[in-house]
Amino acid sequence: MTSHAPEGYDCPFCAVVQGTEKDGVATKQVDIVHQTDLLTAFVSSHQWPANPGHVLIVPNGHVENLYELPSEWAEPFQAATQLLARALKKAFDCPGISTRQHNEPAGGQDVWHYHVHVFPRFEGDELYGSDRQRVSEDVRSKQAEQIRRALKILEEREYGEE
Ligand SMILES: [Zn+2]
16 A cells, blocks of 8 residues: 655654654643554644634554454444544533544645544534644643543542543
């Protein structure tokens, strides 16, 4: 399969997973809201203004796109997507959720490490109808805190605690 990553690609998502991100890289450790042996979920550094707090889920191992994703990762990935969808609903009180996953330039992919977008949706938000914007670390860390709090509530409910 053809790779679209340039020679010697300095993968920003691998850096986040490994905690080795540099100053110039947008996503930071503070953005991480959920991490397992297999995957990492973090608040997106670039967001659409009407859909604040959208999350990306990436495999911890470098895989460029859907074609290369090991099939045994599909179930844990879907489970994490569902978990984050529930957490975003709780965190941001959004009436809907969308997930998107893009492959190759023609498919709208621009980071060469497989990722699933989970978006809070609102009536008439026209997702992708406006330009995405880089969101400050300060705003993202507050969004991440809200999501982590929602995840904790969901987790406690799962285990039957008050
Ligand atoms: Zn990577």
